[in-house]
Amino acid sequence: MTAKTYTPAAATVRLRRLPPPLIALILAGVLFLVGGLAAPGFANPNQAINIARLAAFLGIISIGQTLVIISGNEGIDLSAGALVTLGAILTFRISGGQNEMIPVALAAVLLTGAAVGLINGLAIAFLKMPPLVMTLGMAGVVTGLIYLVTRGELIGDDPPLLGQLFSEQLIGPVPGVIILWLLIGVVMWVVLERTTYGKHLFAIGVNRTTARLSGVRVTRTLVITYTLAGALAAFAGFVLLAFTKTVFLNLGDPYLFPSIIAVVVGGTLLSGGKGSYWGTMAGALVLQVLTSLLRALGIEPAGQMVIYGVILLLIITFYGRQRSLRQ
Template sequence: MSATKPAPSPSATMVRCAQDWRRRAREQTIISLLILLVALVALLDVIRPGMVSLNWISSTLLYAAPLGILAAGQTLVMLTGGIDLSVAAVATAAGYVMASQATAQGDARAVFFGLGIAAAVGLVNGIGVGVLRVQPLIMTLGMSLVVAGFLTVYQVLAVASAAAVPGFVTAVGSGTSLGFIPNSLVLWVPIAALVIWGLRRSGYGRLLYAVGDNPTAARLAGVRVWEVLVVDYVLSGLLAGIAGIDLAGLTSTATIDLGNSFLLPSIAAVVIGGTSIFGGRGGYGGSIVGALILTVLVSLLTIIDAPEPFRQVLYGAIILGVAAAYTRVVNE
């Protein structure tokens, strides 16, 4: 600001403050999301005093982990302007195949099988979207139906296979260390670090933003867009597989609808977290906070004494409200 300008009037100061706040909110969107998260936790503790304890935080993180890992894959795909509607089916397949093969094949190979199937479905998605140019929505929706169908057939074959979730998977998915540190953080923290670092610092991360921002420009600049997309969907499939195995560990059972309830939350977490569904903008940090907000929201809705339709409306309204408020802040 130059010294020759007259002193700003009080109302101008307020306007500038507001603009300043908006600018800061735009830059520090994660901060505003964290404030919302803390507010929700505080509300929970007001409704049921004493509920928020170390134990509660620990188990909330355990429940948020599979959603957070699913949202990692979803973030990577959404950054390119795509969407992966097969994440829930892939997570289910990975968890179920792992559990049903554990007795016959041994624990480690069973986990490997589960992840292999997840990556394979991701590869098919990637080829469909990247090479054959199928709309991501249709491609991944179709694949989720294909996977669910195969799983139903497989269940009939595997029903007498003594399905059991391996002990170490249960320990990772639902155990805690030193009393309160959730074990699934050994999966989630490295994944989060890798995704956040990869998106900010690696060449592949920049390619994802470039493809999402303007695929034609990216192609003209010499980016092999199809390769970027194939790798992207394989990563999303693999992350969904890891989430599914974590989820099987969390519930210590694997059924053929293991991950089904996570599809829409995985998308909501990313959108709340500020990643544009049109691609090119966003990041995984916001999705992590989005996943935590959704998990706390479910706790809140379980605790309040309200009829189910009211809970559903509230859940939807809060997601809508956050997403809308966020989009306004970001676009102004």
Template structure:
């Protein structure tokens, strides 16, 4: 475990700063205050979705949630339809979206613990089900309107030009730290991530913690979808799909062990920043789509090689 003494959060943050500076050098005008704020805003969406993913990965047992993308879309569509442009209905709509999210996650958790379906398979199957649910709800017509308050949260500057969504993200960061480091749930989560058997023998109700974790993950994904709606102002059927695998990448880049039992949300926040800056930089370079994809993939590989390596069998 010596390797992890070099704090991955610090590495990721340095990397984010480095990438941002590199952007300023390659492309004059890239590194300015407005663009930095925009990157923070974009990173916030990914990081909110990746918050739940962090919990799932820490919980171990090959924990992974591939259904977050579909739930992001579902959350956005529910609020789009129900609030329908009214600020008064926004809170009830948000509550419903979070509840539906939690329910989907709880079903994931039940499948994984009680039916012993591998997380990858369970959440993959759930992605299809949520996609089908979206089609049933919308019947192909995406009617509704974004609530003005959501738009204000994302675009209107609150303090020092910082939009509300970034502040919301920071608050979430604080809450996640409290959840992971200062609550019984957090202690139990790390315990089951390290070793399920010892956790169970020390009195942790493993199935309950796992179900709660997947429920939280889907709930945060739904929240991410609602906030994202404030940015896109519109919904479409694969709104959330591009967030699924990057959310996992953000968790790993942030130094959370994919095997579970070790990690932090600070790392994921930094990871989301790195990925978002990388994407923005590649967009700013006006390269063709193919080159952008190749560079993104190679950079991810390089990031993994720096600190995502597994221990050799010889050790």
């Protein structure tokens, strides 16, 4: 270790040795600073908090998505968007705008989401339905049921406490949702890295035969994972109501694909078995900085979509090459 040569190639190799979540985090920081240069006034503390607030919400939707993608075998939850909508509508309706009804609404949201996730999990584990097909079908069923039951008339109101808790400033200038998100980050780290469930989840994501022959109950782990994902997606709808204050029938849909992309940008393998929630958190930040930046630069929406898409493809290609270098 006497002489070090810094060539661009060596720097790339060095960068590639960094864990993807760190790369994503650095990228989010760089984008934010670049934004400050490109659009004066972009990089200020208020903007940072605002971005974190929006990223927190996306991050909460992506919790379940992270678990499901880690579980492998093309694991994915396409019903997450519909469940976000359902969670918000249930909260809106059950609380009817009354703060004291929030706990009841929350319980209903979690139970309903868990029930939907349980059906997903049972069908995927026992009927061997491909997750993509099952959860896409479930998205249709949930959306259809919402239409059927409400007939498009969404009665209810948002309880003011919800907005105060999550959306508005709670501690100093920091809104509650960011604090909630950080707490979730800690809990998720413990769940994934320090519980038997987490270890088993990674194991079934890599190789289900090995997992089973090592005593892991594969189907049970799978069902638990999809059930959790359902409950957490509906919970994200509960939190979303704090921002939107109102509900509509495709409220959650625009969040579905970003929730998957955040997971992937955070370095979780789409093929399963490897990943982290703090990666997803960094991924959500990258997406949100990018969105805000493009908007601040005054690029028209169509152009935003193009740039957004290209940058994501570049990131994912980079990770793909990194993996092939390692194997």
